[in-house]
Ligand SMILES: Nc1ncnc2c1ncn2[C@@H]1O[C@H](COP(=O)(O)OP(=O)(O)OP(=O)(O)O)[C@@H](O)[C@H]1O
C-alpha cells in the first residue's frame with residue numbers, strides 16, 4: 001500500500017488541516033502519516049487560537065517518519081511561521097521527499113490567519129521550489145504574485161509568473177472568484193483547465209486541504225500530474241455535491257460520500 005504524509009496544522013473540529021487530509025488519504029485506500037506543525041482551536045465559525053509546534057519538534061517528527069517509513073507522496077498545508085518552513089525545507093531535501101504537493105495555506109475560509117505575514121517570502125523561497133505542484137487559491141496567488149486576479153486571463157498570467165519560482169506544476173483554484181469553479185494547471189509549459197459549475201453550497205471548509213491531499217494520493221498511486229488533478233477535482237466536486245451540513249458556520253465536507 002502506498003504511504004502519504006501530510007505536513008499541516010490540526011483542526012480540532014475535523015473539517016480542514018490534518019484531519020481532512022487523513023480522511024482523504026484513508027478514503028483513497030492509502031496509508032496516512034502526519035507531521036503536525038500547529039494546533040488550532042477552530043470550528044466552522046472561526047479560528048480562536050493557534051499554538052505553533054516548535055521547529056525542533058517538527059524536525060523530530062520528520063526524522064521519525066523518514067527513518068522508518070518512506071512516503072510515496074507528501075502534502076504540505078499550514079506551515080505557520082518562517083522557522084517551521086525552514087526546517088521542513090531542510091528535512092525534505094535531506095530525505096529527498098518525492099511527489100510534494102504544497103497548498104500555500106494563508107487564511108482560513110472563516111477568516112483566521114494561518115500564516116504569519118512575513119512568512120510568505122520564506123515560503124516562496126524555501127518550499128515552493130521543492131513542490132511537484134502548488135495549489136494556491138485566488139487570494140494566495142495574489143499574495144504570491146503581487147497583483148490582483150479578476151479574470152481567467154489573470155489566472156493565466158499568475159500561473160506564468162509563479163512558474164519562475166515554482167518547481168513544476170502550478171494549479172490556481174478558481175473557487176473564490178468566479179461564478180464557475182474553474183481551476184488552471186500550468187505544467188511543463190502546458191495549460192490544463194478543469195472546469196466545473198459552481199455548486200450552491202456554503203460549506204466549503206477544508207476544500208483546499210482535501211483537493212491537495214487527493215492530488216498527493218493520486219501521485220502516490222502513480223498517476224501523472226494532470227491526471228492526479230483531474231481525479232482530485234472529481235473527488236472534491238462529489239464531496240461538495242453531497243451537501244453535508246455540520247456546524248453553525250461554513251461546514252466541512254463529507255468524505256464518506258465516496259465509500260457509500
Ligand atoms: N462552490 C463550489 N462549487 C464547485 N467547486 C468548488 C466550489 N468552491 C470551491 N470549489 C473547488 O474546490 C477546490 C478548492 O478551491 P478553493 O478555491 O475553495 O480553495 P481554497 O480556498 O484553498 O479552499 P478552502 O476553502 O479550503 O480554503 C477547487 O477545485 C475549487 O474549484
Ligand SMILES: Cc1ncc(COP(=O)(O)O)c(N)n1
Pocket residue numbers: 008009010011016017018040042077078105107108109110114204205206207208209
Ligand atoms: C489547520 C488548518 N489548515 C488549513 C485550513 C484552511 O482550510 P479552510 O480555508 O477551508 O478553512 C484551516 N482552516 N485549518
